[in-house]
Amino acid sequence: MQIQTEDWGMVDYMQAYQRQRQAVDAVIAGGPERLIFCEHPPVLTLGRMTRPESFLFDKEDIQRQGIQVEAIDRGGDVTLHAPGQLVVYAVMDLNVRGKDLKRYLKQLEYVAVALLKDFGILAISVPGKRGVFVDADKIISIGIGVRKWVTYHGLGINVSTDLSLFRFIRPCGLDVRMTTMNKALGKAVDMQDVRTAFTKRFLEAFRS
């Protein structure tokens, strides 16, 4: 199966969201699956399961500090995107890969753990807490949407994200600290290297 890789660079969240919907329509129409990379200016996105207590500040206060707040059709609670976080949108056709949401989410977690291992970071997925952790700190968030068994949304890989931006929320409704690849390694990781390594691991997992 053909998987087309794209890099959208730094792009406004809602603009990327519209492009993502078009990509979903194209895959539903029989086009190639897509693996899309991008980064977003600071934005808090509210998944369908967002609880009010996940916000530690008034939304208006947060927006006044230049951070967008957007409600979207993704599973999960609130999450943050910001520069330094590699956002991965995977538009995959589960009609031909087995209609199993849990299996697909596990595959994404497996790819995420393998990616971090490539960089010498020992990470784990925790049952009941979707995402990937280094010790108790969350490093990669995962959340997907599905239309006609075609997936969208995906992962947020914190490479060099400004962690102070997470102070506004309880990420994913959890009382967890966030971390980055830079912090875990104590040195700067190149975003392009992360994209390259992720692509390799992702294609290994899904090109079969």
Added chain:
Amino acid sequence: MTNIILPELGEGIAKATVACWHAKPGDRVKAGDEVVEVVTDKATFNVESPASGKLVSIAVAEGKDGAVGGVLGTIE
């Protein structure tokens, strides 16, 4: 009458929460329209109408859990 059924979503998934109905009772829908969105763990899933007609009833309201294989609503 045709029921809108919550489909199998994957191994070990027995239920999902209705997040949002895209139609209300009385609305006309077409077969294949996404009529209701459910959430499970970290995924949202759009359930399609199995038939064209009028949505006559909603069995599982927003915020409530539906069982896999169970009725979410009815089309007439």
